[in-house]
Amino acid sequence: xxxxxxxxxxxxxxxxxxxxxxxxxxxxxxxxxxxxxxxxxxxxxxxxxxxxxxxxxxxxxxxxxxxxxxxxxxxxxxxxxxxxxxxxxxxxxxxxxxxxxxxxxxxxxxxxxxxxxxxxxxxxxxxxxxxxxxxxxxxxxxxxxxxxxxxxxxxxxxxxxxxxxxxxxxxxxxxxxxxxxxxxxxxxxxxxxxxxxxxxxxxxxxxxxxxxxxxxxxxxxxxxxxxxxxxxxxxxxxxxxxxxxxxxxxxxxxxxxxxxxxxxxxxxxxxxxxxxxxxxxxxxxxxxxxxxxxxxxx
Amino acid sequence: xxxxxxxxxxxxxxxxxxxxxxxxxxxxxxxxxxxxxxxxxxxxxxxxxxxxxxxxxxxxxxxxxxxxxxxxxxxxxxxxxxxxxxxxxxxxxxxxxxxxxxxxxxxxxxxxxxxxxxxxxxxxxxxxxxxxxxxxxxxxxxxxxxxxxxxxxxxxxxxxxxxxxxxxxxxxxxxxxxxxxxxxxxxxxxxxxxxxxxxxxxxxxxxxxxxxxxxxxxxxxxxxxxxxxxxxxxxxxxxxxxxxxxxxxxxxxxxxxxxxxxxxxxxxxxxxxxxxxxxxxxxxxxxxxxxxxxxxxxxxxxxxxxxxxxxxxxxxxxxxxxxxxxxxxxxxxxxxxxxxxxxxxxxxxxxxxxxxxxxxxxxxxxxxxxxxxxxxxxxxxxxxxxxxxxxxxxxxxxxxxxxxxxxxxxxxxxxxxxxxxxxxxxxxxxxxxxxxxxxxxxxxxxxxxxxxxxxxxxxxxxxxxxxxxxxxxxxxxxxxxxxxxxxxxxxxxxxxxxxxxxxxxxxxxxxxxxxxxxxxxxxxxxxxxxxxxxxxxxxxxxxxxxxxxxxxxxxxxxxxxxxxxxxx
Numbered sequence: 001x002x003x004x005x006x007x008x009x010x011x012x013x014x015x016x017x018x019x020x021x022x023x024x025x026x027x028x029x030x031x032x033x034x035x036x037x038x039x040x041x042x043x044x045x046x047x048x049x050x051x052x053x054x055x056x057x058x059x060x061x062x063x064x065x066x067x068x069x070x071x072x073x074x075x076x077x078x079x080x081x082x083x084x085x086x087x088x089x090x091x092x093x094x095x096x097x098x099x100x101x102x103x104x105x106x107x108x109x110x111x112x113x114x115x116x117x118x119x120x121x122x123x124x125x126x127x128x129x130x131x132x133x134x135x136x137x138x139x140x141x142x143x144x145x146x147x148x149x150x151x152x153x154x155x156x157x158x159x160x161x162x163x164x165x166x167x168x169x170x171x172x173x174x175x176x177x178x179x180x181x182x183x184x185x186x187x188x189x190x191x192x193x194x195x196x197x198x199x200x201x202x203x204x205x206x207x208x209x210x211x212x213x214x215x216x217x218x219x220x221x222x223x224x225x226x227x228x229x230x231x232x233x234x235x236x237x238x239x240x241x242x243x244x245x246x247x248x249x250x251x252x253x254x255x256x257x258x259x260x261x262x263x264x265x266x267x268x269x270x271x272x273x274x275x276x277x278x279x280x281x282x283x284x285x286x287x288x289x290x291x292x293x294x295x296x297x298x
Numbered sequence: 299x300x301x302x303x304x305x306x307x308x309x310x311x312x313x314x315x316x317x318x319x320x321x322x323x324x325x326x327x328x329x330x331x332x333x334x335x336x337x338x339x340x341x342x343x344x345x346x347x348x349x350x351x352x353x354x355x356x357x358x359x360x361x362x363x364x365x366x367x368x369x370x371x372x373x374x375x376x377x378x379x380x381x382x383x384x385x386x387x388x389x390x391x392x393x394x395x396x397x398x399x400x401x402x403x404x405x406x407x408x409x410x411x412x413x414x415x416x417x418x419x420x421x422x423x424x425x426x427x428x429x430x431x432x433x434x435x436x437x438x439x440x441x442x443x444x445x446x447x448x449x450x451x452x453x454x455x456x457x458x459x460x461x462x463x464x465x466x467x468x469x470x471x472x473x474x475x476x477x478x479x480x481x482x483x484x485x486x487x488x489x490x491x492x493x494x495x496x497x498x499x500x501x502x503x504x505x506x507x508x509x510x511x512x513x514x515x516x517x518x519x520x521x522x523x524x525x526x527x528x529x530x531x532x533x534x535x536x537x538x539x540x541x542x543x544x545x546x547x548x549x550x551x552x553x554x555x556x557x558x559x560x561x562x563x564x565x566x567x568x569x570x571x572x573x574x575x576x577x578x579x580x581x582x583x584x585x586x587x588x589x590x591x592x593x594x595x596x597x598x599x600x601x602x603x604x605x606x607x608x609x610x611x612x613x614x615x616x617x618x619x620x621x622x623x624x625x626x627x628x629x630x631x632x633x634x635x636x637x638x639x640x641x642x643x644x645x646x647x648x649x650x651x652x653x654x655x656x657x658x659x660x661x662x663x664x665x666x667x668x669x670x671x672x673x674x675x676x677x678x679x680x681x682x683x684x685x686x687x688x689x690x691x692x693x694x695x696x697x698x699x700x701x702x703x704x705x706x707x708x709x710x711x712x713x714x715x716x717x718x719x720x721x722x723x724x725x726x727x728x729x730x731x732x733x734x735x736x737x738x739x740x741x742x743x744x745x746x747x748x749x750x751x752x753x754x755x756x757x758x759x760x761x762x763x764x765x766x767x768x769x770x771x772x773x774x775x776x777x778x779x780x781x782x783x784x785x786x787x788x789x790x791x792x793x794x795x796x797x798x799x800x801x802x803x804x805x806x807x808x809x810x811x812x813x814x815x816x817x818x819x820x821x822x823x824x825x826x827x828x829x830x831x832x833x834x835x836x837x838x839x840x841x842x843x844x845x846x847x848x849x850x851x852x853x854x855x856x857x858x859x860x861x862x863x864x865x866x
Contacts, residue, residue: 085861094632101546115478183469201714250735
């Protein structure tokens, strides 16, 4: 009994006392920001991602345990552009953490400095669940990822000046790596430049732009609106006439619908995730994505 | 602060102002401008050289042969140099106008939050897609400017990076200014996308119910104020929602509800209007205003977020048709444990219909059969105190349990010294798989149990025959299964036990149970249709007979405006 209460007190004390380690506690809303944070921060940061790589980033449950993570965060990296609007605000209202308030150096909004595509000229939900600031799925463009990495490095450097040089060096290293990788990815995908892709949801406009694909065929009739039979019939017709070879489907989307479309058109279903896995690096993830798309187009 | 200091604050450079205005130098000359003025200086110098040369030509006219040839050669080379410099100047001018266009584009996008024309992503070559400038090219920039005309600290003026020649081996560009704005030097990137452009989020949420029931007195069968209370169409919850940051210290929220009664008269209810702190130290938060007490689970949820059309029996009968809410102050503390744990204490007036079990004079001045006394606040002991402790636990990445215990203490209006105490436990469990799309599929289980000890006094001037103590309790449990994207089915069981008083025939004090089933189709995130069936059984009491009631409701909800966020 005595031992147990001592252990309990010790555990409680450990939980209550601020941790001695000086590592930056980084919380990323999505796994792609977490991957960049690990890349830049190395062993000087602890990184947690709120959303899972297989999860729909628009519909993450605001689990109370996220409040605990946000409460002690030194840095919050979010996408902005309304991607997390359905779940992040109540978490932040409850987290009461001054360090990650909007405008503080600890709050990194990744879409800052990015010229978002598909900015709606008029705002109307008749067009589906549009984002007023533009399409928020920008991290699949490696050039944009470099800018976000730089942004993250700046934030880390501000908050942990002792390791600033290291963060900047990692950012530069990441930039060099992406520049080299881009040539590799280009060699794989540029032979298919100008080809059309189809996708379940409009999450790939930046990827298409980067590698010169046309992307205007979506299984969803409008963003966030589930596929209807009549719309799918149109899509099947379009895939056939335009000889579209690849349909990009994310882990949380209805693969069966995509398979149906694929089987009646001869197109390939490409399992394409926007997000790297918990231990996967950003470049490894894009490697996989590029290979999958290239395989489908061959 | 002097002008010089302000400038140095902006440019980060030491100002080099001289005492006399005519001798003022610009504190920082933009590199490009420097190049241009240098080029112009060169040009002037060359022109002077040419003049000297022609002068020399005039003087040494006597030796026409070789000298003239040499001079001609010199003139030719000067001409060549001039052309070359002119080309350089033109290139620099073009660069400058390009940058101005970029700056303008950025300013426009910053002002209107609309991005400049972008590549459509339909297979065109990557690269800057800025159209040639329409702005007049700046004529010769003055070599010495009175005042800086560019400021790197505020406006990115890096040359469009893609203008730099790509290495021969590069088949892919590694820079693309059409998607990434140049970072400001040393500062954070320019805001182009993201972030709200409004001070206030506004939304409107409308619930329309159609009700059919075997009971004529649907307002007795249904216990919540926003439930369908009469047969036919009901519009009991048209809600305007506002929220936003007040200032760096507070966030503000308001829910204004418009209700239509059976006579189609509108009544307005300030359901909630409160501000809460954003950055108190030690994990504390204080809120003040009119708000739902955080008692149990469903009490603080707005009806459009419920899983069923109507309020559970125990909620409507023990906390009241309007729920437990009121004007007051609440403090909460997140306990620094590795799991989520929060302690909350609210102090509220607890007066009127929204303090139902407390200082509530009741309908027509009667509550629990008694003529009520309108007890005024005598001291701090007459407030309602609402403590709550909630905790949450994750089971793996797909399951979450949120539990809480709550209580509410305060006086009631049935006697000079009558008090009420309500205690509750609640649990909410949700399963959602790792690859849920659009939020589906899921299973949610929600249960609440409440117990109320109500000291019913002898009423106004001891007019009632006797005082009694009611020990009322009840519980509900519901399971909702989101079985297919956009669809959810639910079942709910409800039980309410009210002490059977032999002294009052108050129909609200009838023990009863209810079974409900519903099916919801979320047409989108912003609209839904819900069909619900209720079977109610009201137990016979000392005064009232028992009866069965069947009801069917159809609900339509639509929401306009700001995208709402969902609490867990």
